[in-house]
Amino acid sequence: MEFLIRPAVPADHERLGEISAQAYLQDGLLLFGDSDWYLEELKDVAKRASAADVLVATENDDILGGVTLVPSDSPLADLARPGEAEIRMLAVAHPARGRGVGQALVQACVDRATATATGIVLCTQPTMHSAHRIYERLGFVRVPERDWKPIPGDDFTLLTYKLTL
Secondary structure, three states: OOOOOOOOOHHHHHHHHHHHHHHHOOOOOOOOOOOOOOHHHHHHHHHHHOOOOEEEEOOOOOOEEEEEEEEEOOOOOOOOOEEEEEHHHHHHHHHOOOOOHHHHHHHHHHHHHHHOOOEEEEEOOOOHHHHHHHHHHOOOOOOOOOOOOOOOOOOOEEEEEEEEE
């Protein structure tokens, strides 16, 4: 592994926001494309960093991707119950994919959460098959009873995975 996982610093925020937005756009993960409200959430790394731990993968000072580790009491927590941590907004720049960056970012979240949480949860879209493989390799299991619909009245469902720590 030639890259480093470290906490994001303010100088990383703009670049990581762009990587996150482009990853979701290029993978067709935003329901409304470039007019999707979630795009601004993906870009606002400073907001995430104020309420959670944001980690980046870097290589020679170039950001390859990032992830947000959210405690259960954070306003960013969608799924985490008391005692759990939550992984959000995992994104890897397209040129860096296939090198283990995503798996290393998820593993870093697991390593950090072990000290303070009894479990770690995340949600993912049904089409994110590469991400599902990462989660399953690291021991996460599907928890269908915790699947949820982020848009009330819409058929779009996010799948839930959990790792007991």
